[in-house]
Amino acid sequence: MKKDATFEFYRRLAELNPSPETELEYGNIYQLLVAVVLSAQATDVGVNKATRRLFREVETPQAMLDLGEAGLKEHIKTIGLFNAKAKNVIALSEILVRDHGGQVPADRDTLVELPGVGRKTANVVMNCAFGAETFAVDTHIFRVGNRTGLAPGKTPLAVEKRLEKDTPAPFRVGAHHWLILHGRYICKARTPECWRCPVADLCRYKPKTPAPKAKRGA
Structure with missing residues (x-):
């Protein structure tokens, strides 16, 4: 993914969720x-x-x-x-x-x-x-990085290094959260929900998933 597309990718995710956080609950x-x-x-x-x-x-x-x-x-x-x-x-x-x-x-x-x-x-x-600029590559980030073309790599470490290299400064702290949430709720493993993806036009994934057909009588 080219630099301008990478910036726009993160910009859209940040616009939808300006203050991303982990979904794990903790007090300290x-x-x-x-x-x-x-x-x-x-x-x-x-x-x-x-x-x-x-x-x-x-x-x-x-x-x-x-x-x-x-x-x-x-x-x-x-x-x-x-x-x-x-x-x-x-x-x-x-x-x-x-x-x-x-x-x-x-x-x-x-x-x-x-x-x-x-x-x-x-x-x-x-x-x-x-608040460190680190990129914890789990299965979601590994999938999103490779599927979208944002940070392709054959191993989690390779994806992490690519994210470290290519993620623009304004988005480096929040990138980890945006990518996990994107993979968890939209760019899912079995069937990515491309029809409602805010970055679908920037993504290299070709067989875009169409919106599910409405049930009769709905």
Whole structure:
């Protein structure tokens, strides 16, 4: 996608949603980190359902350690891979208490050293908590980047690097959110809803999906 088209792509998404935010619910940076770790291979809706009661009880890494791994599992047992995730959350909480004064470090390289925290998770935390110009490439962004031609790449890292290189300055902090939401609600995996897409004319996806036919009697 050429520079002028890329700018217009983001401009339209920004016009529709000027202040994009993650759909994960949290009250502080530590809770954000926990929510993002839990969201791996799970939906934000599912994570939010599990963490609402958890986050009323747990606001700090020490409170998580006081709850314990068994207690955490009871809260998150509806989330996929909850056993491994509980183990990671307890382990990263121990490290935050021991090495970082109970605070989440504002450094991506330090974050990825925490158990259960990969590059994507670290990018989300850096962006949402600290306003960093990071691009967390999940399945939605990977799909949108390749399907539209905005940021083609064979791997999530390749798409991330392309976004870092080509995303215009006014849109760099919000880009991560706009692309995720676009992929989640419009540029869907099985059937993209091209008929209501605000950037359809800029997209290289050729077999544009037509609007569904109205049902008889509707």
